Amino acid sequence: MPPLREEDEIRDFPSLGPIETQVIQVFVDGVKVLGLPRSIGEIYGLLFISPEPLALDDLVNRLGISKGSASQGLRALKTLGAVREIEIEGSRRSYYEASTELKRLVGGFIREQVRPHLESGQAKVGNLLQVAATEEDPARREFYDARVKQLGYWIGRGRFVLPLLQKVLGQ
Structure with a gap:
């Protein structure tokens, strides 16, 4: 059996629970089929399973991805209509949630x-x-x-x- 390529490996997310990690993997597998970057599946998966909207920094910290990768992934997901930006009263940061339609x-x-x-x-x-x-x-x-x-x-x-x-x- 050939060794796993980096994009095929199941990543470990120490700050996430098992359900979050497994849901993220479902979306990583899905975006792989579509030829989209792994980070898009990770971002959407985390937003999908998160009960509250998350900020860019939350995604970076919880997924262990770069700010650039998170920003680029969010931009792509917003363009696809898969993520929407949410304003939270009293916060100047932008928050995001998954569209589930x-x-x-x-x-x-x-x-x-x-x-x-x-x-x-x-x-x-x-x-x-x-x-x-x-x-x-x-x-x-x-x-x-x-x-x-x-x-x-x-x-x-x-x-x-x-x-x-x-x-x-x-x-």
């Missing part, structure tokens, strides 16, 4: 991550069709044309299915 989470991920890739992919398909048409070998040109059209079909279906997926998961 599936529709918002899925919608933010689709809006910020998936849809831009589908849109750029559709534009690339148009260019690929032009390039395929320049192939001199007729059999290869026909093969390329069929594959590029298949790719275009997949992208089109993805763009059609995304709003439906958002609606289904949000209700």
Whole structure:
């Protein structure tokens, strides 16, 4: 069995209890599948299982991550709609809590991550069709044309299915 890579290792959080640590690991595994940084899963996981909003410094101290990593992770999570900023009376610090609405989470991920890739992919398909048409070998040109059209079909279906997926998961 190959050794674990750093991003695959289960980190120990000495200041957290077992339920907090295990919930964080669930979200770390989830963001890994999505290709997002581990720290995003750690931050969201801690905010998700925390009964009260947490400040940036709380995240840094409890997770043992750098302030830069915590700040960058919070910014990404806010952009996705997964975290919201909370004002606490009498405090000048910003506090954060996890959004737990599936529709918002899925919608933010689709809006910020998936849809831009589908849109750029559709534009690339148009260019690929032009390039395929320049192939001199007729059999290869026909093969390329069929594959590029298949790719275009997949992208089109993805763009059609995304709003439906958002609606289904949000209700």
